Amino acid sequence: MTQISSDRRLSHNSVLDLMEMSLREVNQLLHDTRDGDFLIRNPRGAHALACGLDGDLNVTIEGHVGYYCAGMNKQAHVKVVGNAGTGVAENMMSGVVHVTGDASQSAGATGCGGLLVIEGNASARCGIALRGLDIVVKGSVGHMSAFMAQAGRLVVLGEAGDGLGDSLYEAQLFVRGSVRSLGSDCAEKELRDEHRAALRTLLDAAGVGGIDVAEFRRYGSARKLYHFQVDNAGKY
Amino acid sequence: MSVNEPRPATLPRYSATFDLHTIAEIHRAAATGIYDIRGFGAKRKLPHFDDLLFLGASISRYPLEGYRERCGTDVTLGSRYAKNPIKLKIPITIAGMSFGSLSANAKEALGRGAAIAGTTTTTGDGGMTDEERAHSRTLVYQLVPSRYGMEPDQLRKADAIEVVVGQGAKPGGGGMLLGQKISERVAEMRTLPAGIDQRSPCRHPDWTGPDDLEIKIRELREITDWHKPIYVKVGAARPYYDTALAVKSGADVVVLDGMQGGTGATQEVFIEHVGIPTLAAIRPAVQALADLDMHRKVQLIVSGGIRTGADVAKALALGADAVSIGTAALIALGDNDPRYEEDYRKLRTTAGAYDDWHEGRDPAGITTQDPELSKRLDPVEAGRRLANYLSVLTLEAQTIARACGKSHVHNLEPEDLVALTVESAAMARVPLAGTNWIPGAAGI
Amino acid sequence: MCGIVGLFLKNEALQGDLGRLTGVMLRELCDRGPDSAGFAVYGDGCKGITKICVVNCDGSTDWSDVAKRLSAVIHAEVAVEEIDDHAILRTTGSGEVARKWLIDTVATAYVLSQGQEIEIFKGVGSPAAIIERLNLEMRTGTHSIGHTRMATESAVTITGSHPFSTGDDTCLVHNGSLSNHNRLREQLVRGGERFQTENDSEVAAAYLASRMRAGDTLQQALENGLKDLDGFYTFLVGTREGFAVIRDPIACKPAVIAETVDWVAMATEYRAIAPLPGVEHARIWEPAPATVYAWSHAA
Numbered sequence: 003m004t005q006i007s008s009d010r011r012l013s014h015n016s017v018l019d020l021m022e023m024s025l026r027e028v029n030q031l032l033h034d035t036r037d038g039d040f041l042i043r044n045p046r047g048a049h050a051l052a053c054g055l056d057g058d059l060n061v062t063i064e065g066h067v068g069y070y071c072a073g074m075n076k077q078a079h080v081k082v083v084g085n086a087g088t089g090v091a092e093n094m095m096s097g098v099v100h101v102t103g104d105a106s107q108s109a110g111a112t113g114c115g116g117l118l119v120i121e122g123n124a125s126a127r128c129g130i131a132l133r134g135l136d137i138v139v140k141g142s143v144g145h146m147s148a149f150m151a152q153a154g155r156l157v158v159l160g161e162a163g164d165g166l167g168d169s170l171y172e173a174q175l176f177v178r179g180s181v182r183s184l185g186s187d188c189a190e191k192e193l194r195d196e197h198r199a200a201l202r203t204l205l206d207a208a209g210v211g212g213i214d215v216a217e218f219r220r221y222g223s224a225r226k227l228y229h230f231q232v233d234n235a236g237k238y
Numbered sequence: 239m240s241v242n243e244p245r246p247a248t249l250p251r252y253s254a255t256f257d258l259h260t261i262a263e264i265h266r267a268a269a270t271g272i273y274d275i276r277g278f279g280a281k282r283k284l285p286h287f288d289d290l291l292f293l294g295a296s297i298s299r300y301p302l303e304g305y306r307e308r309c310g311t312d313v314t315l316g317s318r319y320a321k322n323p324i325k326l327k328i329p330i331t332i333a334g335m336s337f338g339s340l341s342a343n344a345k346e347a348l349g350r351g352a353a354i355a356g357t358t359t360t361t362g363d364g365g366m367t368d369e370e371r372a373h374s375r376t377l378v379y380q381l382v383p384s385r386y387g388m389e390p391d392q393l394r395k396a397d398a399i400e401v402v403v404g405q406g407a408k409p410g411g412g413g414m415l416l417g418q419k420i421s422e423r424v425a426e427m428r429t430l431p432a433g434i435d436q437r438s439p440c441r442h443p444d445w446t447g448p449d450d451l452e453i454k455i456r457e458l459r460e461i462t463d464w465h466k467p468i469y470v471k472v473g474a475a476r477p478y479y480d481t482a483l484a485v486k487s488g489a490d491v492v493v494l495d496g497m498q499g500g501t502g503a504t505q506e507v508f509i510e511h512v513g514i515p516t517l518a519a520i521r522p523a524v525q526a527l528a529d530l531d532m533h534r535k536v537q538l539i540v541s542g543g544i545r546t547g548a549d550v551a552k553a554l555a556l557g558a559d560a561v562s563i564g565t566a567a568l569i570a571l572g573d574n575d576p577r578y579e580e581d582y583r584k585l586r587t588t589a590g591a592y593d594d595w596h597e598g599r600d601p602a603g604i605t606t607q608d609p610e611l612s613k614r615l616d617p618v619e620a621g622r623r624l625a626n627y628l629s630v631l632t633l634e635a636q637t638i639a640r641a642c643g644k645s646h647v648h649n650l651e652p653e654d655l656v657a658l659t660v661e662s663a664a665m666a667r668v669p670l671a672g673t674n675w676i677p678g679a680a681g682i
Numbered sequence: 683m684c685g686i687v688g689l690f691l692k693n694e695a696l697q698g699d700l701g702r703l704t705g706v707m708l709r710e711l712c713d714r715g716p717d718s719a720g721f722a723v724y725g726d727g728c729k730g731i732t733k734i735c736v737v738n739c740d741g742s743t744d745w746s747d748v749a750k751r752l753s754a755v756i757h758a759e760v761a762v763e764e765i766d767d768h769a770i771l772r773t774t775g776s777g778e779v780a781r782k783w784l785i786d787t788v789a790t791a792y793v794l795s796q797g798q799e800i801e802i803f804k805g806v807g808s809p810a811a812i813i814e815r816l817n818l819e820m821r822t823g824t825h826s827i828g829h830t831r832m833a834t835e836s837a838v839t840i841t842g843s844h845p846f847s848t849g850d851d852t853c854l855v856h857n858g859s860l861s862n863h864n865r866l867r868e869q870l871v872r873g874g875e876r877f878q879t880e881n882d883s884e885v886a887a888a889y890l891a892s893r894m895r896a897g898d899t900l901q902q903a904l905e906n907g908l909k910d911l912d913g914f915y916t917f918l919v920g921t922r923e924g925f926a927v928i929r930d931p932i933a934c935k936p937a938v939i940a941e942t943v944d945w946v947a948m949a950t951e952y953r954a955i956a957p958l959p960g961v962e963h964a965r966i967w968e969p970a971p972a973t974v975y976a977w978s979h980a981a
Binding site: 025112131149 | 272393430435437457460464
């Protein structure tokens with residue numbers, strides 16, 4: 003299980019300042035480097051920052067980022083000290099993406115693996131079409147979160163908005179706070195020992211301590227829409 | 239006439255509105271409670287390329303000698319922004335069709351045939367198979383709303399990326415694959431449980447609208463270091479606006495798919511009643527490019543019912559840079575082959591009408607995941623057939639182009655065409671044969 | 683499809699900077715709105731005087747002549763201030779009557795706004811060039827709304843640019859695409875509304891104005907809009923006292939709001955807010971779907 007690392011030392015030799023370098027130069031440098039520590043300054047809402055990384059990289063971004071930060075991330079550890087726009091870590095494959103502020107909609111969309119941690123709130127469609135990524139949100143998530151989520155886990159310490167897990171496939175959802183409404187074919191399920199253990203591991207990896215896993219409720223697919231039946235037509 | 243003779247009967251008369259097909263469909267709907275799902279594209283008669291004719295050389299125009307005098311067919315796609323544009327030998331590409339709706343052998347056959355012919359294949363709503371990447375020399379990788387199979391390593395292995403907004407068979411609809419075709423392998427690639435009916439989104443998960451598409455395209459370029467051309471594919475609905483917006487979003491290539499474009503599976507009503515004919519879509523799209531001074535700078539690929547070299551030549555004459563074939567490619571591989579007539583009868587259909595591709599019982603082994611049926615398609619032999627067909631399409635287009643005096647197929651222009659019907663004249667914006675009249679032009 | 687921005691000043695000391703800051707925000711959204719731009723500035727008003735902003739859009743307009751003729755029709759003085767291809771007509775007469783007369787009579791001009799505080803300016807082409815040409819950066823006031831446009835289904839013309847205004851001191855900018863605006867337009871026309879374009883956003887503006895004329899508060903009008911307007915939208919609506927933000931229930935089109943002790947800013951993308959002074963202390967959040975967020979200078 004990949005973890006967020008708060009204790010890795012950052013080499014201050016690799017400071018990339020977006021007031022002095024272009025986004026293209028920064029991304030190309032990160033793509034050409036197989037490993038290393040980087041500090042990126044002055045993102046000022048730039049889009050597609052540190053996307054497509056593939057390597058043993060440790061990237062810290064100081065400031066708020068725009069859309070698709072760390073999109074399609076592989077192996078790298080990316081930390082945003084600030085907020086993230088739409089689609090942070092979309093389609094990530096492995097590694098860790100860590101947002102200290104809030105995330106906009108579609109956080110972790112279609113993610114396949116690794117760990118995405120959001121310390122603040124995530125808005126609508128968090129974990130949409132999830133395909134194996136683990137997401138831990140310390141705050142709340144917005145409406146239509148985990149829409150059509152296929153695999154992986156979404157853990158929410160706060161609340162969930164309307165339509166949680168609508169059209170859910172096999173992803174597992176754990177929410178500690180209230181859920182405004184469940185989406186189509188999403189149902190509450192029993193929280194068993196194996197789920198408690200998995201939650202514990204996930205929370206540890208996300209650096210969340212002092213929470214009793216028993217406070218969470220588990221949600222999963224009711225699997226009624228797996229084969230079309232006339233009487234379910236209204237649920238589509 | 240005596241009172242004992244039977245009265246003459248009125249002849250049984252079918253209704254044009256409630257024809258046999260309609261009555262059968264209503265019976266079926268009442269019995270099952272589910273809409274009719276099928277593959278293939280729009281089947282009803284539509285204004286199409288057959289309604290247009292070329293004006294061959296006569297006294298005012300001179301033809302080129304066949305075979306001896308050059309008629310170029312090469313096309314470059316993606317010159318706008320990409321470091322590595324795609325160079326095709328022929329102006330015909332293979333359209334996106336998923337592994338899942340097609341068998342692995344079929345995808346391999348398409349790759350082999352395209353490689354021989356010097357053109358591209360395109361992945362579909364299911365990701366990139368190793369077979370297709372291995373055999374297709376130049377591969378276009380689709381970014382579809384479902385994102386099934388999408389991953390950065392494959393993105394990097396692709397030669398171009400096609401952002402799919404929609405397709406001609408169902409503009410506004412998402413992918414569909416039913417349980418009988420979600421084999422273990424398909425399920426694994428799509429991260430779905432095997433055997434279930436796949437539900438797919440119709441919008442992308444992380445962007446909606448051309449203003450946000452602009453940012454998404456930028457992300458794809460950043461991930462791939464600006465090497466690869468980015469295509470945007472739309473189903474034909476509002477081609478003028480859609481083309482303009484694709485250009486403004488940063489597309490290198492626009493792919494426009496008319497309602498005759500095929501699908502592996504969707505609702506029959508979607509196929510027949512949503513979207514516009516290919517013929518009606520081309521001129522508006524070309525006009526949008528011209529109005530933005532982008533004709534030939536952003537390339538236009540047209541698909542939906544391309545069948546012969548005449549169709550290829552007509553699409554190019556109307557302003558397309560290239561065409562794409564889907565249904566025709568499958569037919570070239572062997573779809574709807576009369577030699578399987580006995581099997582078609584068992585499926586309650588007949589060769590030439592078989593369109594229940596969603597059921598996965600294709601006797602030709604193309605639109606199936608069944609291992610036994612798949613074996614019927616030999617990828618090497620089928621690849622050869624596709625290459626042969628592409629060759630014929632190209633030769634036919636060249637023949638027509640030479641007859642019109644063109645040394646390159648791109649020099650075909652609308653003025654080389656006339657129309658046989660008012661509808662096709664209006665849609666293609668070419669005059670009715672023997673007249674100067676273009677219906678709708680200049681307010682008439 | 684486009685970019686929208688809004689800036690509401692809580693600190694009076696910043697009023698002199700309103701135009702400059704609005705320009706800074708708009709420049710960040712040129713990529714997503716390259717075709718044209720427009721902005722509304724609220725300020726520099728005088729009780730009892732209505733400002734009518736107009737722009738030449740076809741051929742050329744003799745503004746002094748227009749002012750003279752208008753004056754005769756509404757029986758009130760009409761002063762003219764020309765700014766590039768725009769003009770601000772100031773009068774003590776009825777803004778409503780003036781607007782209708784201008785639309786019906788002056789074919790070469792397009793009415794942008796009327797009201798005590800509001801001034802709207804629009805242009806075609808690069809937003810950065812428009813900001814310069816119309817001197818946005820010198821404008822002062824209490825709040826502003828701006829828009830950069832990527833035309834979807836209408837032509838790129840000055841009339842297609844946002845903000846749209848059909849009521850006193852009210853205007854609207856829209857990011858998204860409505861789907862039932864054509865039938866709605868017919869209904870509004872039957873109710874007496876005048877339209878100058880085929881644009882879906884103009885229909886939304888007219889709808890809200892007509893609901894408020896019928897007695898709705900802005901909040902009620904926006905909430906009624908949730909039922910009556912179909913499609914995808916983030917709306918930013920300006921009124922004499924302030925502005926309001928609402929997103930449709932599906933909320934696919936982005937929006938972010940930021941607030942400090944000195945200002946409230948709204949934009950389609952965070953990077954338009956990033957250059958504002960004091961942003962490092964801002965509370966930043968995303969508006970929830972189908973919820974009205976409003977700020978007002980009125981007590």
